[in-house]
Amino acid sequence: MNKTIFKAENNVLTVERTFNAAVNLVWKAWTEAELLDQWWAPKPWKSQTKSMDFRTGGQRLYAMVGPNNEEHWGITTYTNIELQKHFSGEDAFSDEDGTINPEFPVAKFDNHFDSESEDTKVTIVTTYASEEHLKQVIEMGMKDGLTNAFKNLDELLNNAQPK
Template sequence: MNKTTFAADKNKLTVTRIFDASIDLVWRTWTEPELLDQWWAPKPWRSVTKSMDFKEGGKRHYAMVGPNEEEHWCITTYNTISRHNDFTGEDAFTDKEGKINKDFPVSEFHNRFVEESGQTVVTIVSEYDSEEHLQQVIDMGMKEGLSMAFDNLDEYIKNQFKLRNELKKNNYPRVTTYLNFPGNTEEAFTFYKSVFKAEFNGKGIQRFGDLPPEADHPPVSESVKKMVLHVELPILGGHVLMATDAPKEMGFTLNQGNNMHICLEPDTREETQRLFDELSRDGNITMPLQDMFFGSFFGECSDKYGINWMFNFKLEN
């Protein structure tokens, strides 16, 4: 495990840690509250963000909550931000309403992110008003707490954010193309695979018969069990082509025009709902948004111009 290093120089403290992940991944864990709360507090404490606006002049107001529900409130103010490079600001202790507690030191920080050979080096330089103030936070256990928090982040990265979908291991937003076939998906995607000289993602072709028997879905015939439930093929520029068989045995009727969707995979449930509501307005909802047995908040619609849209937000188990 990568260890945290500390170097004190008068009223400045420099902290360095290497994380085994891309700079984009590490940057997200520092700048998105849902991810930041997963690792920021040393166990058995937890981090709870009350509000966060990651922009220049924005603030994060959060609590470190202990095992007995005791709370220590803090606020981070963001002064400058250079995406994937660095951000600066101030850290202070506050009360629950955000009023700064002047009994504790305030620090000015500069967080830098550098990618090296697929890893990310994070360097934090914190400056206090005096050496005494720096020593005060060290005596409060700042070094130990930060080391433990970074250990949490290491573990969090190894668990791939604890999202358990084998093909899309995170909720990064993306746009893909989803195709429906009447029963010849495997034939079509074998052709596309040869054209693009690519390999299927994940376990390859998944069939209706692969669905676990306890899943909440209607039973299918033996012939349908052999059909393709889902397949993904990367083609050009990172774009992914996806498909499923839509057999008439399951009530599908495919025509030219309804066999292709633009598939949106937003990074939050709220954004999924917003996009669905906006695009379906004055259009046609073909499948309302709902939690599905395959672990997604899923729906389909065509907009007022006749364009087909699919929405897929991966749920956590």
């Protein structure tokens, strides 16, 4: 089982995780709505993409849907994409129309995908406006949520590969 490494320093969170799949499969799982929705939310939650335009300047509007059908909306704006290498952008809490909720932190992220033989190492560097904002998202359960979502991604990638 792959271990997720979290490093929080000041207002920056770095997350590293290696997946047992080729970079093209891991990249697709992060950049195609149909696949992203299959793993992004920790069970029993689900991710539901309302719209996604994966290009520089494009956005993904999505909801995290809980077991009682409660919805927490988010919007991701993509600012830089280098195919199968990295993508960066901003992620924010929003309403179902994509209006950003100023009560919650905005994350500026850079996701890197490095091919390591038959595996792919994903490094996520996320910067918040302040150390307090980073603490706020950690207290909201982001670490456990991401760890569990990565377990879902492991399952998806294992099922996608030829046996």
